[in-house]
Amino acid sequence: MTDYSLEHYAQLIERAPVYHVAEVTPYERAKGLSTRTGNNVFLKREDLQPVFSFKLRGAYNHIVHLSEAQRARGIIAASAGNHAQGVALAAQRLGLKALIVMPQTTPEIKVNSVRTLGARIVLFGSSYDEAYRHAQEQAAETGMCFVHPYDDPLVIAGQGTIAQELLEQATKIDAVFVPVGGGGLIAGIGAYLKVKRPSVRIIGVEPEDAACLHAAMQADERVVLPYVGLFSDGVAVRQIGKETFRLAKQVVDEVITVTTDEICAAIKDIFDDTRSITEPAGALGVAGIKKYVERNAAKDQHFTAIASGANMNFDRLRHVAERAEIGEHREALLAVTIPERPGSFRRFCETVGNRGITEFNYRMADPEQAHVFAGIQLQNGLAERDAIIAALSDADYPVLDMTDNEMAKMHIRYMVGGRGKGVAHERLFRFIFPERPGALLHFLNGMGQHWNISLFHYRNHGSAYGRVLVGMQVPPEDEAALRQFLADVGYPWWEESDNPAYTLFLS
Numbered sequence: 001m002t003d004y005s006l007e008h009y010a011q012l013i014e015r016a017p018v019y020h021v022a023e024v025t026p027y028e029r030a031k032g033l034s035t036r037t038g039n040n041v042f043l044k045r046e047d048l049q050p051v052f053s054f055k056l057r058g059a060y061n062h063i064v065h066l067s068e069a070q071r072a073r074g075i076i077a078a079s080a081g082n083h084a085q086g087v088a089l090a091a092q093r094l095g096l097k098a099l100i101v102m103p104q105t106t107p108e109i110k111v112n113s114v115r116t117l118g119a120r121i122v123l124f125g126s127s128y129d130e131a132y133r134h135a136q137e138q139a140a141e142t143g144m145c146f147v148h149p150y151d152d153p154l155v156i157a158g159q160g161t162i163a164q165e166l167l168e169q170a171t172k173i174d175a176v177f178v179p180v181g182g183g184g185l186i187a188g189i190g191a192y193l194k195v196k197r198p199s200v201r202i203i204g205v206e207p208e209d210a211a212c213l214h215a216a217m218q219a220d221e222r223v224v225l226p227y228v229g230l231f232s233d234g235v236a237v238r239q240i241g242k243e244t245f246r247l248a249k250q251v252v253d254e255v256i257t258v259t260t261d262e263i264c265a266a267i268k269d270i271f272d273d274t275r276s277i278t279e280p281a282g283a284l285g286v287a288g289i290k291k292y293v294e295r296n297a298a299k300d301q302h303f304t305a306i307a308s309g310a311n312m313n314f315d316r317l318r319h320v321a322e323r324a325e326i327g328e329h330r331e332a333l334l335a336v337t338i339p340e341r342p343g344s345f346r347r348f349c350e351t352v353g354n355r356g357i358t359e360f361n362y363r364m365a366d367p368e369q370a371h372v373f374a375g376i377q378l379q380n381g382l383a384e385r386d387a388i389i390a391a392l393s394d395a396d397y398p399v400l401d402m403t404d405n406e407m408a409k410m411h412i413r414y415m416v417g418g419r420g421k422g423v424a425h426e427r428l429f430r431f432i433f434p435e436r437p438g439a440l441l442h443f444l445n446g447m448g449q450h451w452n453i454s455l456f457h458y459r460n461h462g463s464a465y466g467r468v469l470v471g472m473q474v475p476p477e478d479e480a481a482l483r484q485f486l487a488d489v490g491y492p493w494w495e496e497s498d499n500p501a502y503t504l505f506l507s
Contacts, residue, residue: 009191012157018057027169030273037293040302053309056086061158063090076144078135081110083149088117101135126434150184151241160188174301175201179284179308180213181235183244190251204255205288207232212240214255234281258287264320265327282309329381333402336372351395408501411469423454428496431468446489
């Protein structure tokens with residue numbers, strides 16, 4: 001791959017004929033966000049592209065530069081969503097045959113979107129990496145031209161046309177906050193802005209559980225993440241691209257990581273200002289702005305967030321709504337132990353005060369005490385949460401803050417009320433199962449007849465993966481066999497046996 005200079009990339013961007021398929025997207029001031037943050041927050045609305053994502057810019061720019069001989073052989077790509085739609089639309093407009101390899105776990109809505117654009121689809125593997133390898137093999141066998149989703153100069157230049165539009169639309173920009181997956185978007189935007197307006201800060205934003213650029217910047221080399229979270233599936237990439245990282249080291253001023261709750265809150269923020277719903281990856285820029293403002297006490301700055309896409313499964317909205325309040329510090333989840341005697345429950349409610357209760361779970365633990373799992377609405381963020389905890393502690397109620405406890409948020413709040421009596425050697429594990437037929441059977445077959453399942457809870461939020469909490473009775477002498485089973489089953493896992501949410505409500 002040629003090491004183009006930033007100036008060369010700027011020229012490629014200015015010559016990119018992306019507007020055969022793409023549109024110049026609106027640049028809108030987010031009034032509510034601006035007021036709340038004390039800054040001027042603008043959204044670059046790439047979610048309004050014909051395929052609801054910026055990806056068609058780079059895909060078309062690569063494909064349109066193919067020779068006639070290459071076009072005749074057709075094009076192939078691997079993608080679980082947005083890139084697939086961009087490639088399919090570009091191929092349709094240019095009259096080319098296209099083959100898209102998608103993981104078997106790809107939601108049906110995305111498969112149908114690609115199919116309606118005329119591309120042939122092959123479902124292969126359970127992850128993007130497996131689909132990518134299969135697409136590369138097919139390209140080698142058939143001679144079809146492979147269109148990389150991000151690590152390609154022409155793809156990078158196509159995405160960089162967003163920056164060209166920004167300079168035509170914005171009177172002032174202090175910083176641009178860019179979602180980062182493989183790095184094509186931030187490389188293109190950053191290359192152009194650093195040539196044309198170098199004072200603009202380029203800030204990448206990644207999920208905490210898929211921060212491949214952040215890890216590479218810290219190590220000063222590309223690293224492969226052992227696991228990436230899939231809530232923000234549009235940026236769930238284990239390793240930053242080679243060319244995109246070379247450019248990122250030159251143009252990126254900072255990388256911010258954000259939590260799932262902060263992403264959900266940002267989706268709601270964008271909805272409040274635009275009445276549009278972005279996908280999780282599309283809200284990363286806003287989540288990054290809010291974190292940057294809070295950390296740096298920024299005031300009266302001009303910030304731009306790239307709203308990169310809106311390919312959201314409808315049934316994921318439940319999860320977004322649940323987690324947005326926590327991400328915005330408008331809800332606290334507390335586990336409180338109260339004495340099991342007349343009047344103690346009323347006294348607990350009086351201590352909480354005249355606040356809204358989002359949920360309340362009560363379970364008698366023994367004749368002496370009971371445990372309460374409560375969601376409490378907050379008006380004044382973290383300070384109010386701390387005040388509630390202090391008031392409960394002063395009233396001699398043992399209290400644990402569960403607001404940032406992933407197992408509590410994902411599972412315990414839906415399971416409070418059941419306890420296992422006399423369950424010997426119980427170990428608790430949290431898994432992420434791929435959403436495909438046979439995933440549970442694969443798990444159970446691997447376990448065989450070794451251990452009894454003492455607890456099982458499953459949650460899915462419209463994504464390609466489901467969250468599972470499993471209790472197993474594992475005697476101490478089986479530790480080596482347990483470790484081998486966890487390695488062989490191949491699903492990401494975390495042990496939660498010492499999690500206070502488990503010991504309070506389930507053990």
